[in-house]
Amino acid sequence: MTTPALNRRLFVASLAGGALTAATGCVPDMPVIQTPGAVAQLGFGLWAGVPGAKFGDRVDRTVGVRRIAGPLTWTHPVTGQSMTVYVRTKWEQSGTKTSYYTLRRDGTALARVLDRRPGAADRYFTDDAFFPVGPWRSGISRSYTMSEHSGGKATRYQVTLTVTKAAFTHKGHSGSMEYIWTERNQSGRKTKELRYVYSPGIGLVDVKNLMK
Known part of the structure; x- marks a missing residue:
């Protein structure tokens, strides 16, 4: 279930022309060009x-150390559900990181x-x-209850x-988007928080760990 919530502080700060403050209290350090x-x-x-690509379209895009390819049909080993996924790989000195992504049934996020x-x-x-999809307004937050399965154990989190910026210009790229992804455990303690920026034709262009 999703819960929209307008971040009034963010909205007021935008009107005043001051620094934007996200729901987490983080002050973005990039210039804002947006309504x-x-x-x-x-x-x-x-x-x-890939500008204009829709979920289900064929994609094979490499930018730097990251590649996104798909779609392919994959069966979730926990639920047994067959689903369409895209494979995201990132090459690092320690080895290759691989993630599979699908579209949520409610259509609000990957x-x-x-x-x-x-x-x-x-x-x-x-x-x-993990990644907002569909109509989103600057300052909107949505929360979801998800489960992580590893080593035969399931742990629930709220993400x-x-x-924070639904449409702005980042380093000359108009139509960029910035958002914050937050994870909390069942006791409500924040366990992870990252800020992401995506730009058209590139994908991920900036990420910052806000817990450090």
Whole structure:
């Protein structure tokens, strides 16, 4: 279930021309070029780095050390559900990181279903939300309850997507989008928080760990 919530502080700060403050209290360090409260139709193509691409279209796009390819049909080993996924790989000195993504049934986000990293057990996800999709307004947050499955154990988390800039210009790329992804455990303690920026024709252009 999703819960829209307008971040009033973000909206007011935008109107005043001051620094934008996200729901997490983070002050973005990039210049903002956007209409206050702007609504953007966030598409699959923004994540994939292929303008106009829709979920289900064939994609094979490599930018730097990252590649997104698909679609392929994959069976979730926990649920037994057959689903359409895209494979995202990232090459690092420690080895290759691989993640599978699908579209949530409610259409509001792309969701991880597999995360594979060198030296670690595979992690599988159910009901995840990782990248906002569809109509989102600057300052909107949506929260989701997901489960992470690893080593025969399932752990529940609440993840929240907060679109801080639905449509802005980042380093000359108009139509860019910035959002914050937050994870909390069952006791409500924040366990992860990252800020992402995506630009059309490129995909991911910036990521920052806000827990450091």
